[in-house]
Amino acid sequence: MSRAASRRNPTRIQRAKTEAILGAALDVFSAHGFRGATLDQIAEAAGLSKPNLLYYFASKEEVHRALLERQLDDWLEPLRRIDPNGDPETEIRAYVRRKIGMARDFPRESRLFANEVLQGAPHIADVLAGPLRALVDEKAAALRAWAAEGRIAPVDPRHLIFSIWAATQHYADFDVQVRAVLGGDDPARFDEARAFLEHLFANALRP
Amino acid sequence: MSRAASRRNPTRIQRAKTEAILGAALDVFSAHGFRGATLDQIAEAAGLSKPNLLYYFASKEEVHRALLERQLDDWLEPLRRIDPNGDPETEIRAYVRRKIGMARDFPRESRLFANEVLQGAPHIADVLAGPLRALVDEKAAALRAWAAEGRIAPVDPRHLIFSIWAATQHYADFDVQVRAVLGGDDPARFDEARAFLEHLFANALRP
DNA sequence: TGTCTACTTGACCAAGCGGTCAAAACCGGA
DNA sequence: TCCGGTTTTGACCGCTTGGTCAAGTAGACA
Numbered sequence A, B: 001m002s003r004a005a006s007r008r009n010p011t012r013i014q015r016a017k018t019e020a021i022l023g024a025a026l027d028v029f030s031a032h033g034f035r036g037a038t039l040d041q042i043a044e045a046a047g048l049s050k051p052n053l054l055y056y057f058a059s060k061e062e063v064h065r066a067l068l069e070r071q072l073d074d075w076l077e078p079l080r081r082i083d084p085n086g087d088p089e090t091e092i093r094a095y096v097r098r099k100i101g102m103a104r105d106f107p108r109e110s111r112l113f114a115n116e117v118l119q120g121a122p123h124i125a126d127v128l129a130g131p132l133r134a135l136v137d138e139k140a141a142a143l144r145a146w147a148a149e150g151r152i153a154p155v156d157p158r159h160l161i162f163s164i165w166a167a168t169q170h171y172a173d174f175d176v177q178v179r180a181v182l183g184g185d186d187p188a189r190f191d192e193a194r195a196f197l198e199h200l201f202a203n204a205l206r207p
Numbered sequence C: 001t002g003t004c005t006a007c008t009t010g011a012c013c014a015a016g017c018g019g020t021c022a023a024a025a026c027c028g029g030a
Numbered sequence D: 001t002c003c004g005g006t007t008t009t010g011a012c013c014g015c016t017t018g019g020t021c022a023a024g025t026a027g028a029c030a
Helices: A012-036 A039-046 A050-056 A060-080 A088-105 A107-118 A125-148 A157-173 A175-182 A188-205 B012-036 B039-046 B050-056 B060-080 B088-105 B107-118 B125-148 B157-173 B175-182 B188-205
Strands: none
Touching: A012 A039, A012 A050, A012 A060, A012 A107, A012 B012, A039 A050, A039 A060, A060 A088, A060 A107, A060 A125, A088 A107, A088 A157, A088 A188, A107 A157, A107 B107, A107 B157, A125 A157, A125 B175, A157 A175, A157 A188, A157 B107, A157 B157, A157 B175, A157 B188, A175 A188, A175 B125, A175 B157, A188 B157, A188 B188, B012 B039, B012 B050, B012 B060, B012 B107, B039 B050, B039 B060, B060 B088, B060 B107, B060 B125, B088 B107, B088 B157, B088 B188, B107 B157, B125 B157, B157 B175, B157 B188, B175 B188
């Protein structure tokens, strides 16, 4: 068996190397997109040679696929944590906080998915139409129930979710633009954004 | 003079060809990003040969630059049209409508800029820090004046503008995801989005 | 009609790219 | 110490890509 990645019991070396590769790949893919990234860049960032990288992953696509797969669950976790039994305003404020926190702490992950979706999501189309859609539908039902009980304003819950995604991820995906407009890169922008967005969504949703 | 693009009085042919090239470039660059686009794709879409394309534009970068430049004014027009002397809620609702309309009618332009900014805005960094920032500052001052007069809630106007950008452009830039989640591509999604976003921003800003 | 210029093209080039391969180096266990 | 498998690498390949160039074709205008 020559292809390390397909082993059942990876050795310590294999785990360390694949980890290094995926870490480097996150850097490179998020910064340049799939097409713009090169195996040489990833290999160098990971501290090994290109053939060596290809010993662990069969192809560039394979690295990309593995990376997206590994990040997906973490990426959707904030939405998953919305509690249908919680207080609507508290839950939505907390969701906004979690998302703006991810934009601050995991901008590379955000840009990785932004690049992928912008290019038409060629590698995760099935995820969008499957698990993602199911999760959104589930949470949308909860929001609709809140609306039916008169606990939030009667808005389209799916567009509400889109807005929260868009407004929060904006601070990661379009960071250069945000910094250019604000002038400088004072990290306080994330707190300002959090305050504004909490206000925006809480106020708009009060019944 | 061999380089057509640098002529002062472009002939009919020159105008038609450069127009065709920029139109094709908008298609290709918006779909694949700068790095992902190829001159052959653009040339074929424009209906001419690659060397012929390079007769009109000196390089791939030059095509991209000209394209961005030509689109920039139109792209910022909706923001420019916010009237400091108008009624706050009316103005903001109208701005949201204009922006969601652009996402519906000019998704390629939106994705062109999204790609550029996502890659770190290497070709328009000066525009962001210059004209864009100036325009935002100008409109932010108007919004701040409204807030001082108690006509809208006292929010950070720049983050308000970011939110409107993000929430509206989302429907162009992440269209695949939106369609996957909503299921199908019913154009009614733009009307739903417009209704939701008008509600969102109008309600949140009422003093 | 001829002539000058604008336009167009096929053939070509060098660099960069993803990927292959055979051989070498490494390493744990007997 | 030798042995078998794992890991690493330099050299290489074929393809794509941005860009060049010399030679040709087509228009404008006298």
